[in-house]
Amino acid sequence: MMERILSPKEVRQLQKRYQELQSEIAQLGWIAQGSLMHKAPNAWRLTRKIKAKTLTTALSQAQASLFAKAITNHRRLEELLQQMREISQIVLLGSVPGVRKRPRRNHPKPPLT
Numbered sequence: 001m002m003e004r005i006l007s008p009k010e011v012r013q014l015q016k017r018y019q020e021l022q023s024e025i026a027q028l029g030w031i032a033q034g035s036l037m038h039k040a041p042n043a044w045r046l047t048r049k050i051k052a053k054t055l056t057t058a059l060s061q062a063q064a065s066l067f068a069k070a071i072t073n074h075r076r077l078e079e080l081l082q083q084m085r086e087i088s089q090i091v092l093l094g095s096v097p098g099v100r101k102r103p104r105r106n107h108p109k110p111p112l113t
Helices: 008-027 061-094
Strands: 035-040 043-050 053-059
Touching: 008 061, 035 061, 043 061, 053 061
Parallel strands: none
Antiparallel strands: 035 043, 043 053
16 A cells, blocks of 8 residues: 655645644743742742753742743743654655555464474
8 A cells, every 4th residue: 555645735734734833933022940839938849850850949939930030931942842743744644655655464473283
């Protein structure tokens, strides 16, 4: 069975979506990995991994607000990148013919003795 090649219109639609994702990434602000924990009134902790070690940092309320937005931006960035990877895979595999796959031969299994 032959794999279908994307039409030029389909490629253009995927390129348009890819460019929309690029634009959305460009609009993101600061990014940060980690998680925030609220310890006590006006006491926050940022926990993140650095070189396979967990690092915890005390934050003020203002810093916690900034990090909360940056962490949200990072999560959105990962979602956008995943969508871009999927679109890239579709276009790269579907825009030109690939290798013709050989039919799988059915070898009979020897009887169990």
